Amino acid sequence: MAFTRATGKHRRPSRMHRTTARAAGVAALATTGVIATVAATPALAAEPSVEDTGLTPVVSMGDSVAEQIDAQAAAQEQAALQKAAEQAARKKAAEQAKKAAELAKKEREAKERAAREAERKRLNAFVAPIAHSYVSTGYKTGGSLWSSGSHTGIDFHAASGTVVHAVGTGTVVSTGWGGSYGNQIVIRMADGMYTQYGHLSSIGVSVGQKVTPGQQIGLSGATGNVTGPHLHFEARTTSEYGSDIDPVAYLRNHGVNV
Template sequence: MASNRPAPQAVYIPNDDDFGTYDDSFEEWNPTEDSVRPVRGRHRVHKKGGGLARSSTVLGVGVIAAVGAGGIATAQDGKPPVSLSMPDLPGMDTVADSLPEAKSLPGVGSLISDDAADSTVSAAAAAPLTAAGVSTADAEQGTTDAGEALRARIMQQAENQQDQADTVVRTAAEDAAVKKAAEEAATQQQAAQRDAKAEAAAKKKKEAEARKAKAEAERLAKLAKSYAIPTSSYTLTSHFGDAGAMWSSGHHTGLDFAAPTGTPLKAVHTGTVKEAGWAGAYGYRTVLELEDGTEVWYCHQSSLNVSAGQKVTTGEVIGRVGATGNVTGPHLHMEVHTPDGTGIDPLGWLQGKGLNP
């Protein structure tokens, strides 16, 4: 730090009557304005009746505050602390009494505790700044540096936050897996239910079809008991719809049962004889009308056993096989007509009644 230039000393002038001696009662001999130059950069201190100068008072307060702080700003460079001392100045007691308590100074009172904690304050004051902020847990773990302790706490906090984030992600993944498994289970259950319903429906349909087939079989069996094939010892030679020049219509209109002449012809079902006699190309013909209006024609007979208006029952003999009319040999030409007169296939009609010629 630069210092101010010292004030010039006054010129020494000896007395005439006492040459060579110095009268110390005079500091200067007739000082003038030119001989005393103003001093720049320094305080000119004027003493007042035994008291301290103003600058000395400020210095004293600063020293006391520094001493009260307990040397907290200790450097860690290995240098010993510099001790400060106060000169024994007049009026020091008065100044000390007028100074405030160190505890009331800003930033200082919190560093000073009661007598019971003097040892703690001393230890804290003697501790280096790098140990500030080191907790008891850090000290137990061997950490004595404040920066390292802060770094460890930050890293621990980061790890905790990462663990929490990982836990959230893991929980979300587990929840998603559980939800997906539940959805798959629900889908499988629904598919199983659909399959079960489809299987039950198929089984029910199959059972219904079986019941229907059984009922139809029973119906046909019952019909078979009430219907009969018109002759026996026969061979089917021509079928309904066969084409040929031998038929005037160009196709066959009935079903031919070839059998020896005189083979008995039976009523296929209970009914009434509508016609019995000669019918031209059909030879001797019997027309049997059933209860529902269906007509069954028996043609080319060699003889007739019934007459018109006669009631007959199933299996009753109504005539004989012959070769009368337009024929090439003995046979029964059988035709079936619906109530409106339409000719249908006799073979299909007999099969519908449970018969298999």
């Protein structure tokens, strides 16, 4: 027997038509996986799953199943939101850690630059060869005491055994007996000039040794051609006698108050 229904826009759809449409909607939901997990629930099993009409098997779904589907969808949405929030938090933490690391790096580099600058200034600084002393005989002072007819350096007042300092950064190029200079030390300075320290009672450095400003290199004395203990100091363009320049001007040009 064929089942038909009259056509017309004012005719209410038959129950078979409504049931078939609802079954199609349920089938569509089932394909998306939304109600796959609720099909075996007690609530679903308690309801008639198939209408025995002899026509088309139809799944019937009550309000409780719809509520479960809504709850599952809400839970999935909440999980997605939570996951997104966790990812955002991890990204923010990583950005903050990166900024902190960059800041720490900049601070470390600034400290290193400051330390290098301080060391550079220290190495470029000059000091007097005898602390808290004064020049007792000036440069180019004339007299028979000097073979050249004039003083080739300056004398610093100092008792025997007074500490003698390297006036700046340099390398020792000569030590030992220097004739009329007595025990002497010659240092090649970092600026290419040479300094000489004479009449020492003791030598505390050796050739090739690096020295820094203010470092003790020996003790003053009265060795060589002298009339009393003092330190003879020269500034030279070479390590040899006769290349002397004004030692007062040399020290003052490097910030030493002489």
